[in-house]
Amino acid sequence: MRRTVAGAAWVMVGVLVTGCGGGSDGNEESDDKPAAAATPKDKWGPPETHEVTLQVSGTGSSQIGWADGTSHFETATLPWKKTAQVTLEGAQLKEGVQLYVTPQAVKGADGKFVFPPCVLKVDGKKVDENAGGQSSQGCKYTLKGS
Template identity: 40%
Template sequence: MRKTITTTALVLTAALLTGCGGNPDDPKPAAKPSSKPSDSAKGDGPVSHQVTLEVQGAGSALVYYNLDTNKGEQVTLPWKKTATITFTTEAEKKVGTVVSVVPGSVQAADGTLKAAPCVITVDGKKVADNKSANDKDPASTMCKYALK
């Protein structure tokens, strides 16, 4: 049993050294050129989007947002934050990122607290808000958008 284990260990060690280029003095084979053109050869450069988060209303509120950073801050309403989001790799372009804003509460006309209205704009076009179907009250507490 001991001989079998020792022999197996020696064979595995020899195989690993041979397969991993056990001799550092041997020249390495030249890398084969990729048959797939690189991103720069295709002319695909970075993709940028100007993203604006807005929270409407009056007074002050605590706002949490995910834009160029994740942050929460006490702000005076109306509030606006704009950033340019740039995707440089194919993976970033394919997967994208989520931008979001969670507005704080503001006092409604009836005295109750409700989520402040929020809007997300990408490249000048409104892509998300938290208005309900009747366009009077915020339907939820956050606005989010999957940016690609």
């Protein structure tokens, strides 16, 4: 019986303590209105949309890995071109979004395997190029906000 009474007393103390000081004398802001707080995306600035163009030249067929904010992989007939709208939001404006196009080697006119040339453009401006197709790295660029 003592435990029940003691437990009830502690519950009452908790109710009284949390209930005190909850009133308003009219000088404070009301708790029922949400505070105007910036969302996490707002602190980076407004979203930005950019046109991204990925190109691979040459002839034949090549497997191409590419990213315009999300990664893709496909087998394509060359020449190949993709254009996409990429929207940067929130932290992407500062940290950036990875863009790339990586074609696999194709057989050249002399019978040797070569990497097809590639070009990566953002808003019509060339940002990377692998003109000779000498590198397996393809073309890559980190798109950030202005």
